[in-house]
Amino acid sequence: xxxxxxxxxISQSQDAVLVDFYADWCGPCQTMNPILxxxxxxxxxKIKLLKLNVDSHPQLSQQFAVRSIPHYILxxxxxxxxxxxxxxxxxxLLQQLKGFV
Numbered sequence: 394x395x396x397x398x399x400x401x402x403i404s405q406s407q408d409a410v411l412v413d414f415y416a417d418w419c420g421p422c423q424t425m426n427p428i429l430x431x432x433x434x435x436x437x438x439k440i441k442l443l444k445l446n447v448d449s450h451p452q453l454s455q456q457f458a459v460r461s462i463p464h465y466i467l468x469x470x471x472x473x474x475x476x477x478x479x480x481x482x483x484x485x486l487l488q489q490l491k492g493f494v
Contacts, residue, residue, distance in 0.1 A: 399445055399453060404471035409440045409493050414454055414464040416447050421480045422463040428483045435487060439494040440467070467493060 402410060413429060415422035433440055447454045447462055457466055457473075467475040467490065474493055481489075 399443060399450060402443055403453075403468050406441065406468065407470065409467055409469045409474065410443050411440050411490070412443045412445050412457075412466045412468060414445050414447050414457075414459045414462050414466070416462055419462050425463050425480060428481070428486060432483055432486045432490065436490060436494050440490060469493075 399412075403412065411429070411433065413422075413425070415425075429442060433442055445453060447459065457476075459466075459478075461478055463480065464478045465476065465481070466473055475489060477489070
């Protein structure tokens with residue numbers, strides 16, 4: 394599969410896409426990785442995960458006003474359905490995202 398431009402994925406995806414704004418040096422971001430993966434697996438893969446390194450994509454981070462990481466934004470066809478900053482428990486994340494699948 395060719396690597397698509399994150400901007401295109403966000404604006405064109407017919408599926409809900411959870412964008413994880415992170416950085417390699419961010420400890421809480423790493424804590425969240427298994428939580429994100431388990432949660433999305435439990436939702437049956439109906440929500441795709443797009444990991445976006447804020448150091449590599451500063452313009453996208455600015456465009457969506459991401460001021461702290463980790464930060465999560467759920468998109469569908471370019472529209473923001475939900476967003477949340479900071480560490481979030483698996484239970485809360487599952488609860489929040491369930492409404493969008």
